[in-house]
Each structure stands twice: as structure tokens, then as C-alpha cells.
Amino acid sequence: DAGVIQSPRHEVTEMGQEVTLRCKPISGHNSLFWYRQTMMRGLELLIYFNNNVPIDDSGMPEDRFSAKMPNASFSTLKIQPSEPRDSAVYFCASSRLAASTDTQYFGPGTRLTVL
Amino acid sequence: AQSVTQLGSHVSVSEGALVLLRCNYSSSVPPYLFWYVQYPNQGLQLLLKYTSAATLVKGINGFEAEFKKSETSFHLTKPSAHMSDAAEYFCAVSPNTGFQKLVFGTGTRLLVSP
Numbered sequence: 001d002a003g004v005i006q007s008p009r010h011e012v013t014e015m016g017q018e019v020t021l022r023c024k025p026i027s028g029h030n031s032l033f034w035y036r037q038t039m040m041r042g043l044e045l046l047i048y049f050n051n052n053v054p055i056d057d058s059g060m061p062e063d064r065f066s067a068k069m070p071n072a073s074f075s076t077l078k079i080q081p082s083e084p085r086d087s088a089v090y091f092c093a094s095s096r097l098a099a100s101t102d103t104q105y106f107g108p109g110t111r112l113t114v115l
Numbered sequence: 116a117q118s119v120t121q122l123g124s125h126v127s128v129s130e131g132a133l134v135l136l137r138c139n140y141s142s143s144v145p146p147y148l149f150w151y152v153q154y155p156n157q158g159l160q161l162l163l164k165y166t167s168a169a170t171l172v173k174g175i176n177g178f179e180a181e182f183k184k185s186e187t188s189f190h191l192t193k194p195s196a197h198m199s200d201a202a203e204y205f206c207a208v209s210p211n212t213g214f215q216k217l218v219f220g221t222g223t224r225l226l227v228s229p
Contacts, residue, residue, distance in 0.1 A: 106158030
């Protein structure tokens with residue numbers, strides 16, 4: 001199994017530019033999570049999808065952030081326009097079920113730097 | 116709201132010594148609890164989880180944790196540290212119903228010296 005795949009691994013962009021982060025969950029997993037990790041705020045859940053449908057987006061910081069899951073094998077997190085305070089490591093995770101007992105498998109993350 | 120507190124942002128041990136990483140939780144209902152490990156430049160990996168079965172939970176790499184309701188704690192231990200255990204460790208809490216909405220602690224960096 002290839003695990004959760006994220007691209008790009010590193011992204012450097014200038015303030016105001018659009019940024020798109022990509023995630024391919026583990027095949028057969030029905031739940032997908034996007035997290036953000038910063039020194040100041042630690043690890044935060046941004047949004048959760050189940051069967052490609054957004055279930056909880058209460059962690060999305062503001063309207064500049066949007067996430068989609070057009071099919072079971074692909075999700076994107078978009079920031080438009082980007083700001084320096086968006087600099088962070090963004091993780092995607094997937095789990096087989098939506099159950100609270102299930103295990104989330106994390107990707108390697110995308111390190112975003114907004115200048 | 117649920118939360119976890121990890122005492123000590125850094126813990127240093129010698130190789131072969133006991134590892135103890137502390138985690139206390141706050142929850143109005145019985146929670147599920149998790150320990151994750153993060154190696155440099157990698158994603159998080161689940162070490163172990165408590166989901167209301169046995170209170171002593173054994174995980175990978177020789178780690179274990181005990182759920183103590185009276186102390187609202189879920190401390191992580193390993194009898195003998197190895198150099199490869201050097202990493203950052205995160206405790207997390209989730210409701211025991213609905214989807215797994217993890218709330219993470221601030222993390223503890225474990226340093227292992229020869």
C-alpha cells in the first residue's frame with residue numbers, strides 16, 4: 001500500500017497567489033481529513049469528508065480556504081488569496097471508516113511558505 | 116469541549132532508561148484517547164489508542180499507555196528507550212460517538228542520549 005500521498009511536498013509562493021494542495025487517500029478509505037500544523041496553534045483539524053461529502057468544516061479558518069473531494073481518490077485544499085500567516089505544514093489523513101474507533105493514516109505533509 | 120494537556124514540551128532520557136510522557140485529558144463524557152508519533156519531516160503515525168476496552172493499551176515499538184479515569188490521565192511509557200525513539204509525541208482526544216474528531220495536545224519532543 002502506497003499510503004496517503006500528498007503533493008507538492010514543499011510550496012513557496014508570494015502573498016496574494018492561489019495555492020492548491022493535493023491529497024490521494026489510501027485506496028478503500030472512505031474518510032478524509034485535512035489538518036494544519038503551526039508552531040503557534042499546533043495541529044488543527046480543518047475539514048472532514050466522508051464518502052466524498054464534507055461533513056465538518058468548522059475548522060476552516062476563513063473564506064479564503066476551500067476544500068473539495070470530487071471523487072474517492074482525490075482531494076484538494078485551496079487557499080486564495082494566500083497570506084503569510086497561512087505558512088504551515090498541511091497534512092491529509094484518511095481512515096477506512098467514519099467510526100470514532102478507526103485509525104487515521106497521515107500523509108507526509110505539504111510545507112507551505114507564503115512570502 | 117474536549118482537550119488534552121501534555122506536560123513538558125521536551126523530555127530527555129538516556130538510552131535504556133524509562134520513557135514517561137504525560138497526558139491529561141478534559142472531557143465531560145468518556146473519551147477515546149490516542150498517542151501519535153511524528154518523526155522529522157514525516158506525517159503522524161498512530162502508536163496506540165484507547166477506545167473503552169482494556170485500560171492498559173499496548174502499542175507499537177514497545178510503548179504502552181494506561182487510561183486512568185480517576186486521574187484523567189493517559190500517560191505513555193516505554194521501559195527502555197532506544198535512540199530511534201527520538202521524535203515528537205502527540206496525545207489526542209476524540210468523542211466516543213460520531214466521527215473521529217481528533218483534538219491534539221501541543222506535543223512532547225523526546226530526546227534520547229547515548
